[in-house]
Amino acid sequence: SYVLTQPPSVSVPPGKTATITCAGNNIGSKSVHWYQQKPGQAPVVVIYYDDDRPSGIPERFSGSNAGNTATLTISRVEAGDEADYYCQVWNNYGHQNWIFGGGTKLTVL
Amino acid sequence: EVQLVESGGGLVQPGGSLRLSCAASGFTFENYEIHWVRQAPGKGLEWVSRISSSGSSIYYSDSVKGRFTISRDNARDSVSVQMNSLRAEDTAVYYCARGSNIYYYFDHWGQGTLVTVSS
Numbered sequence: 001s002y003v004l005t006q007p008p009s010v011s012v013p014p015g016k017t018a019t020i021t022c023a024g025n026n027i028g029s030k031s032v033h034w035y036q037q038k039p040g041q042a043p044v045v046v047i048y049y050d051d052d053r054p055s056g057i058p059e060r061f062s063g064s065n066a067g068n069t070a071t072l073t074i075s076r077v078e079a080g081d082e083a084d085y086y087c088q089v090w091n092n093y094g095h096q097n098w099i100f101g102g103g104t105k106l107t108v109l
Numbered sequence: 110e111v112q113l114v115e116s117g118g119g120l121v122q123p124g125g126s127l128r129l130s131c132a133a134s135g136f137t138f139e140n141y142e143i144h145w146v147r148q149a150p151g152k153g154l155e156w157v158s159r160i161s162s163s164g165s166s167i168y169y170s171d172s173v174k175g176r177f178t179i180s181r182d183n184a185r186d187s188v189s190v191q192m193n194s195l196r197a198e199d200t201a202v203y204y205c206a207r208g209s210n211i212y213y214y215f216d217h218w219g220q221g222t223l224v225t226v227s228s
Contacts, residue, residue: 033214035154042204042218043154049212086154090213096168098144098156098213 002091004101011107018074020104022087025068030089032070034063037103038083046085047072074106082108111135111217113205118222125195129222131188131205138186139163142208144215145179145190147201147224155201158190159208173199195226 005023012018022032032050035043045054047063050070060075074081087101117129131143145157158179159168167179178191188205202223206215 031212031214033212035215037154042220043215044218045214045216048209048214048216054216084153088154088214095171097170098146098159098215100154100156103153 001095002089002093002099004087004089004099006085006087006101006104008102009105009107011109012077013109014077014079016077018077018081018106020072020074020085020087020106022070022072022101023068024070024089027068027070027089028066030065030091032063032065033088034061034072035086035088036081036083037086043086077106077108079108082106111207113207113217113219115203115205115219115222118203118224120225120227121195122228123195123197123226125226126191126193127195127224129190129192129203129205129224131219133186133188133207136207139183141210143181143188144206144208145188146204146206146215146218147199148204148221149198149201152201157203160188192224195224197226200224200226 034047036046037043046061050065051063062073064071084103086103112134114132144159160179164181176194181188202221204221205219207217209216
């Protein structure tokens with residue numbers, strides 16, 4: 001089965017840039033989506049189709065995807081960005097399912 | 110405004126059954142697929158099941174196949190999942206989520222309902 005690997009945690013000072021990676025075999029051939037989940041809340045999509053932002057998501061959030069790694073980049077990090085972030089892809093080989101990475105806890109120092 | 114509201118969670122003994130429901134509003138329900146995604150306490154997200162807009166196409170994760178049954182009623186704008194033979198490892202917050210019509214992601218989520226499987 002297809003596996004997505006994320007670092008468990010990332011820490012950055014406010015105003016700096018946070019980079020969260022999502023590794024998967026040839027993930028560049030898939031569409032990657034990113035979700036933000038704050039404590040006690042439901043996930044919210046922040047990036048879809050590798051690098052598109054839903055309405056209402058700040059331009060500080062961006063995504064990229066190539067080779068074996070997809071990346072969520074958060075520029076000018078704010079305290080309110082502290083949350084868990086999950087990558088997700090759709091796998092249609094052999095068994096259709098929707099796959100999540102293990103999640104990354106972003107801490108704003 | 111798109112809204113998804115889950116209900117039906119609670120405490121159930123191992124081997125027992127529970128039925129969760131998801132009531133939708135704010136969009137044309139019959140045009141969208143709906144998913145269930147769960148999150149065990151302190152753990153990550155796990156996709157559980159998906160039903161197509163018409164209800165004719167259904168998928169399950171291997172972890173629930175044969176035990177969970179998803180269904181929908183487009184006249185009532187609702188989706189349900191019947192969960193049988195529950196195990197301790199099924200303990201989680203269960204979210205219903207709307208599937209985007211393109212790109213296979215979840216564009217709106219409910220607030221979730223907690224299922225606890227314990228004796």
